Amino acid sequence: NKFVYFFGGNKTEGKNSMKELLGGKGANLAEMANLGIPVPPGFTITTEVCVQYLKDKDYPKGLLEQVDAAIVKLEEVVGKKFGDNENPLLVSVRSGARVSMPGMMDTVLNLGLNDASVLGLAKNTENPRFAYDSYRRFLTMFGDVVLGIEHDKFEHALSEKKHALGVKLDNELGVNALKELVEQFKLIIEHETGKQFPQDARTQLLMSIDAVFQSWNNQRAITYRKLNNIPMEWGTAVNVQSMVYGNMGETSGTGVAFTRDPATGHKRFYGEYLINAQGEDVVAGIRTPRPISTLKEAMPIAFKQLEEIYIKLENHFRDMQDIEFTIEQGTLYMLQTRNGKRTAAAAIKIAADMVAEGLIDKKTAILRIEPNQIDKLLHPMIDPQATLQVVATGLPASPGAAVGKVVFTAEHAEQMAESGAKVILVRTETSPEDIGGMNAAEGILTVRGGMTSHAAVVARGMGKPCVAGCGEISIDIKKGVFSAGSCSIHEGDYISIDGSTGHVIVGKVPLITPEVSGELKTVLKWADEVRTLGVRTNADTPYDASVAREFGAEGIGLCRTEHMFFGEERIPVVREMIMAETEAARRSALVKLLPMQREDFAGIFHAMEGYPVTIRLLDPPLHEFLPNHEEALEKLMELESKDAPESEINKVKKVMERIEFLKEINPMLGFRGCRLGVVYPEIYEMQVQAIIEAACELTKEGMTIVPEIMIPLISHVKELQIVKQQVVKVASAVMADKDVKINYKIGTMIELPRAALTADKIALEADFFSFGTNDLTQTTFGFSRDDAAKFLPAYIEKSILEHDPFAVLDQSGVGELIKIGIDKGRSTKSDLKIGICGEHGGEPSSVIFGHKVGLNYVSCSPFRVPVARMAAAHAAI
Ligand code: PEP
Ligand code: MG
Structure with a gap:
């Protein structure tokens, strides 16, 4: 079994496509070496070794032999010897998972130094200060990341030394001060661990490799993986690489750069560097790095080479690269390249630009854009x-x-x-x-x-x-x-x-405030070209409907009519209807609501002309339209204290009685949805009359109107049969009266488990289904959607659930009911149109699930329409 892959010096064994085995960093170092780009030679120990090591608490047989052999090869290529006192080979040790993962072990640099080899390094470089500076840095990093000693302990000693000598910066410390620090640091290590600092280079290396593998399971790394959905079983690789030095004087330096601007996406080389510094100095922020553009003057030859390399890398990887480099006495080395992190705006611009430049195709561009990133741009x-x-x-x-x-x-x-x-x-x-x-x-x-x-x-x-x-x-x-x-x-x-x-x-x-860029429109158009899942919107006003059209909605999947009952001039009429004690009294209130509803529907049809508009008949329990008990009580007390007329006081008392009468322990499981239609048919009759009248009106004006009437909260096919009969009766009468034929549809929401389980029967009565996943989640889990926030965080904390099921569809539970509903529904009506209109309709993973199980469309709030379009495209690719 091969556990170790060499790179550099014409002996490279890995390549870019081996990320799973070599990790991102290792695979890309190999790829750069393959491309003839100067990388300091080294080797990568595979992620498989990590997985096995963490499982067995021991290395696979043969690993140590392979590491020793790789070291020998490295010595040959570099011309130095590991652990040697005269001409020591020094290495860096870094972790490198498949995707870059902050939280894991940091870097150990200058490994291989000890009390004897530091003398050799000083002699060879003719620079004792550099040698001791490297040694004290190594002791700090080894102590911190391998031995787990608080970084502060070393930092503290360093500051004290600077203070005692009256200097500010690290690089103002002379060789003697550094020598003293080295001694102090070794004492810190001995004091903290009870053991002496290991002088043997091979021991140092093996301990560092151990530390990298173990860092896969440290708390920070675990948390990071959880937050970013990175599987626990991937493991990390270890990269051991020969050292090059950016801190060897004024012709040396180190820097990081992006091949395009990671904030805006503009095509310009962007980054910073420090002269006479090692990598961690750039990150540590002690000295202020200079913009990369000034490197052109400071080191023209290295800069020109760097330019050629970054262009080569971007063309090769066909994506924006984030690179690290070091210049050692005028010679450029690349230490890392990877796909650069970028803002949402940059992601979209880079994807669109790269298609225009012929670097990638449209599908690749789409896959480069996280659907959720789009939300941020709006x-x-x-x-x-x-x-x-x-x-x-x-x-x-x-x-x-x-x-x-x-x-x-x-x-x-x-x-x-x-x-x-x-x-x-x-x-x-x-x-x-x-x-x-x-x-x-x-x-x-x-x-x-x-x-x-x-x-x-x-x-x-x-x-x-x-x-x-x-x-x-x-x-x-x-x-x-x-x-x-x-x-x-x-x-x-x-x-x-x-x-x-x-x-x-x-x-x-x-x-x-972000601007909606032309590039966003372009990539969304590409998304539309590949997706097969329709995207509609949930909207209850003409304004929302037109916003959603702008965002690319292809119709309304849910118009919640109850939202129309709250206008200032409407609520008294709605309350009159609720307070009515006889059907006649109820009807007389409904007559007043009719023209208002007709106007609402006409406005929405107008905004969505030519596209289907799904209108849901009244759904919430009626008490929601009455004032709450305390408000009514306050009003009553106010009237009584003012000695208001008896009739007014009685009116409020009646309202309070009605509130009491309508009060339910579990209103969400109560007298709502089609249950209202069954008991008070006249409410739905009024709504249907308003819908069909509005449709007739606009049709006469020459518009194409596609109304879809939707019955909520069905659990039994007979509910649908009864309500449907009323709908058909009213609609037919209106059409006959207006002498217009409207091609309307009648469908139902599937938002209760019983509806999903009996969907074959329900489908016989329905032109379409729309999964109401808010209620379906509520009733499948038995979690109240209004109260679950109290305990859901604990459920997620304890890993009972991975996500809030009201935000991200629970595919294995609620999703299973959806699959049953689809299969059963289409078993008796093969062309049944099926959508989803719960809040999950705009959540990318739920949209992708919807595509997979064969939905025709998703419906979501207007601002999520672009997100759903992009997610649907991802699903189709
Ligand atoms: C649903 O239950 O998923 C739904 C869309 O209806 P509402 O949120 O209005 O209950
Ligand atoms: Mg619902």
């Missing part, structure tokens, strides 16, 4: 340079950042906004009544509620930042203050929220 974000005082963290419920004055009621939000103030609405939770205030606010912060709570759903629909379920804060509305930790924030104080991270921040933070 919303303001906090200036990354800003320092933040985060006082609490909630759920990142709707992306983007906002700054404003704290207000505690929707009414107040509207008033303040009208007078020109920017406000953040802070509520325990929001209800449909708060819509106006939410619309007026810059952003929304709630104490309770999850990723599909009212606040989250509505904020996403509006494209406004929202932090939801922030249980760390508590509001005292009466006193006009909320507390977060030891901080009290009063109404009118400025706060900032970041709906992408869930942070609540005291004061005003600077925001950056």
Whole structure:
């Protein structure tokens, strides 16, 4: 078995495609060597060795022999000897997983030095200062990363020495001071570990290799992998490489650079370097590096070579590269190349530019763009340079950042906004009544509620930042203050929220508003060319519908009609309908609502002309349209204290009775959805009449209208049969009356497990299905979507769940029901059109799942439409 791969000196054994075995760094070092680019020779120990070592607590047989043989080869190529006192070969040891992984072991440089070989190095380089400087650096790094001694212990000794000698910078220390430090550092090591610093080079090397492999399982690395979905079983490789020195005087240096600007994506060489320095000096920030452009003057020959190399590398890897180099006495060496990290804006520009340059094809360009990155480009974000005082963290419920004055009621939000103030609405939770205030606010912060709570759903629909379920804060509305930790924030104080991270921040933070670039439009067009999954939007207003059209939505997948019941002139009529005690009284209230609804639908049809519009009949429990009990009680007390007329007091008492009557222990499992349609058919009748009348009107004007009427919360086919009959009856009557034929469809939401399990029967009555994955998640897990935020973080912490299932579709549970629903549905109706309209419709992994299981479309809030288009393209490639 081969465990060790050599690179450099015409003896390279690996290549770029061997990343799994050699790690990213090792594979790319080999590839550079293959390309004839100067890299200091060395060898890579494979990730397989790591996996086996961590499993067996021992090395595979033959490894040490292979390492020794590689060292001999390295000695031949470099012309120095490892552990030699006269002409020592020094090496660096670095970790290198398949993807770059901060959190694992840092680098050990200058390995191979000891009390004897440091003399040899001093003699050969004719530079004793350099030799002892290298030795003390090695002791620090070996002590810190291999022996686990706090870096500060060495740093402290170093500062004391500088202080004692009255110098500021490390490079002002003379050779004697460095010699003394070396002795001190060895004592620190002995004192901290109880053992002497190992003088033997081979022992140093083996201990470092051990440390790299073990660092795969240190806490930082584990956390990083969890956060970035990197499998635990990959393991890391170890790279052992001969040293080159950037700290050998004014003709030496070291730097890092990007082949394109990683912030903007512009095609320009970008980076920095330091003269007379080693790698960690650039990172440590002790000296200020110079911009790479000035290297042209400082070292023209090396710069020209560097230019040729970076262009060669970018052309070869066909992606923006992040490179590290060292110049040793005028000779350039490349230490690393890898695909560079970049901002969302840069990712899109680079992908589009590289297609134009003929470097990559469109599909590759699409795969280079993380769908979620697009979201960032559509919303303001906090200036990354800003320092933040985060006082609490909630759920990142709707992306983007906002700054404003704290207000505690929707009414107040509207008033303040009208007078020109920017406000953040802070509520325990929001209800449909708060819509106006939410619309007026810059952003929304709630104490309770999850990723599909009212606040989250509505904020996403509006494209406004929202932090939801922030249980760390508590509001005292009466006193006009909320507390977060030891901080009290009063109404009118400025706060900032970041709906992408869930942070609540005291004061005003600077925001950056991104521009939607031409390149974004271009790559989204390419995405549309390859995807097969349709992308619709969830929208309840003509404005939202037209925003979504701009973002490329191909219709509405969910129009929640209850959102239309809250306008100032509507809520009294809606309440009149709810308060009605007879069918006749209810109908007379509904007659008043009819023209309003007709106007709503006409506006939406207009904005979506030619595209399907799925309108869901009323879904929430009726109590949501009444004031809450406390409000009504307050009103009652106010009236009584004012000695208001009996009739007015009685009116409020009646409302309170009705509130009491409608009160449910579990409203989400209660009297809602099609259950309303079954018991009060006249509500749905009015809605259907409004839909078909609006459609007839616009059709007469020559427009193409495609209405799809959707019945919510079906669990049994008979519910659908009954409601459908009413729908057909009303629609037929309206069409006959208007003498217009509308090609409308009737479908249902699948958002209860029983519906999914009996989808074959339900499909016989439905033209289409739309999975309501918010309720389906709620009812599959039995997690209340409004309360789960209290315990879900613990579930994720304890790895019971990987993600919040209300944000990322639970493919193995809820997804299984979706598959059953699709299979059963299409078993009795093969051409059944099926979509998804829960919040998962705009979440990339859920969209990709939707493509795989054969959905026709996903539907999501307007601002997520571009994300879904890109994710759907990824799924199709
Ligand atoms: C759902 O349940 O997934 C859905 C889209 O409906 P709502 O969120 O309005 O309950
Ligand atoms: Mg639902």
